[in-house]
Amino acid sequence: MSTTVALVGRTNVGKSSLFNKLAKSKSALVSEQEGLTRDIKSTSIHLGGKSINLIDTGGFFTSKDDDFEEMILSKAYEAIEYAEVILFVVDKKFGISPFDKEIASLIRKSNKEVIMVINKIDVKTSEGTAIFEELGFKEKVEVSAEHNLGIDQLKTLLFSKVKEEENLFENNIPKICILGKPNVGKSSTINSISNEKKMIVSNVPGTTIDSIDSKITYKNKEYIFIDTAGIRKKSKTTSKEEKFSVIKSLESNKIADLSVIMLDASNFLLDQDRKLIEKAKENGKAIIIAVNKMDLLDKTSLNEIEKNLSNDSMFNGLPVCFISAKDRHGIRHLFDNIYRVLENADKKISTNKLNNILRKALETKSIPFKGKFKPKIRFVHQGGKNPHIVTLHGNSLEKLEGSYKRFLNNFYQKQLGLMGITLKLKFITSKNPYKS
Numbered sequence: 001m002s003t004t005v006a007l008v009g010r011t012n013v014g015k016s017s018l019f020n021k022l023a024k025s026k027s028a029l030v031s032e033q034e035g036l037t038r039d040i041k042s043t044s045i046h047l048g049g050k051s052i053n054l055i056d057t058g059g060f061f062t063s064k065d066d067d068f069e070e071m072i073l074s075k076a077y078e079a080i081e082y083a084e085v086i087l088f089v090v091d092k093k094f095g096i097s098p099f100d101k102e103i104a105s106l107i108r109k110s111n112k113e114v115i116m117v118i119n120k121i122d123v124k125t126s127e128g129t130a131i132f133e134e135l136g137f138k139e140k141v142e143v144s145a146e147h148n149l150g151i152d153q154l155k156t157l158l159f160s161k162v163k164e165e166e167n168l169f170e171n172n173i174p175k176i177c178i179l180g181k182p183n184v185g186k187s188s189t190i191n192s193i194s195n196e197k198k199m200i201v202s203n204v205p206g207t208t209i210d211s212i213d214s215k216i217t218y219k220n221k222e223y224i225f226i227d228t229a230g231i232r233k234k235s236k237t238t239s240k241e242e243k244f245s246v247i248k249s250l251e252s253n254k255i256a257d258l259s260v261i262m263l264d265a266s267n268f269l270l271d272q273d274r275k276l277i278e279k280a281k282e283n284g285k286a287i288i289i290a291v292n293k294m295d296l297l298d299k300t301s302l303n304e305i306e307k308n309l310s311n312d313s314m315f316n317g318l319p320v321c322f323i324s325a326k327d328r329h330g331i332r333h334l335f336d337n338i339y340r341v342l343e344n345a346d347k348k349i350s351t352n353k354l355n356n357i358l359r360k361a362l363e364t365k366s367i368p369f370k371g372k373f374k375p376k377i378r379f380v381h382q383g384g385k386n387p388h389i390v391t392l393h394g395n396s397l398e399k400l401e402g403s404y405k406r407f408l409n410n411f412y413q414k415q416l417g418l419m420g421i422t423l424k425l426k427f428i429t430s431k432n433p434y435k436s
Helices: 015-023 068-082 098-110 130-135 151-160 186-194 240-255 271-283 299-310 331-345 351-364 402-416
Strands: 003-008 041-047 050-056 085-091 113-119 140-142 175-179 199-208 211-218 221-227 258-264 286-292 320-322 376-384 388-395 423-429
Touching: 003 015, 003 068, 015 041, 015 050, 015 085, 015 113, 015 151, 050 151, 068 098, 085 098, 085 130, 085 151, 098 130, 113 130, 113 151, 140 151, 175 186, 175 240, 186 211, 186 221, 186 286, 240 271, 258 271, 258 331, 271 286, 286 331, 299 320, 320 331, 351 376, 351 402, 402 423
Parallel strands: 003 050, 003 085, 085 113, 113 140, 175 221, 175 258, 258 286, 286 320, 388 423
Antiparallel strands: 041 050, 199 211, 211 221, 376 388
16 A cells, blocks of 8 residues: 655645645656535655655634644644654744744654655745754755746655555455445445355455455455545545545555445435445446345345335436445355456456447437537547546547537447446547648
């Protein structure tokens, strides 16, 4: 798993600007999770065989009743506690604030790896940067986030603090992430899987405070199961532990080959369940729905849930398993679907097949004119697997209406019939050699 790096510092020192520069640098692969909390922003950046989960704790909101100093110290303490490496950001333009000194004291007591980042070096001051030496940090980098100065040097030093990722997933062992709201039975399900007679279980040490990775062998095939923390509604995600757990859970969804999203049969399909499914679909990884606690319901209630699922367009193309972690019921059916969906996730689709489907789609519904122009799709090919990307090339595709793009997506989804797979369509307009 990624090393967690936190940007720490008082308000207005440029943490968010620095976060954006590090996240959007050319060598980084960025996947942002927005809107998880009001005050925490997270992204993953990669370099070589190393990975960083970068956290910005920016955004301190105050009112007449707020104790501004206590709020700053609380935010800093929260980030310091959960990070392996700390980027302590100070402001050359402003100089040293009493808040800087208090945050520095907290950081020193943490015994964590620290890099002091002196921001806004483009501003000339009489003292220069020597005044920050009294804060007591040996390693420092001078940057200007606004003018992109010193960012590469900072990133090089930062990644030198990060260890190579442990190859927990060697030999292409599939990674399966278990997601769901609290108390839905994620850990109980993994325990049920672990206790099956046909399975051999060996523990892989958890790499974060809130996820446990287990290597499980079922019918001579190995899997890595990632048990994540429960995800609540944003308004109910109040404690610092839960905020970081939500971030790490959704990050696990991105690195997994398949996500099993668990629903509670006794408290079925709440708003946060739908939002979680939507987020997993946006990430584009393979999905299975598992309805747990079926032992608590009678046959009539279960039939009603099955009917609701079949009539809900959100579940189109997603396999649904009914299980009872308590009674170890439905585990075999779950694994049958895991095997089938993982095959689909790795499936190569021939260019010939994709273009034949395109012809059928155009015969079923022709592309509408956009003003005087009519976009034209010339050919299609597979642009990636898990997430499955169908890349369409043609003329004036930027003028394709959203409704027609959705029609094409649904048409391909239905024709390919890849259970558990969410297709993403990518439209590329060919350059006009005569335009100039």
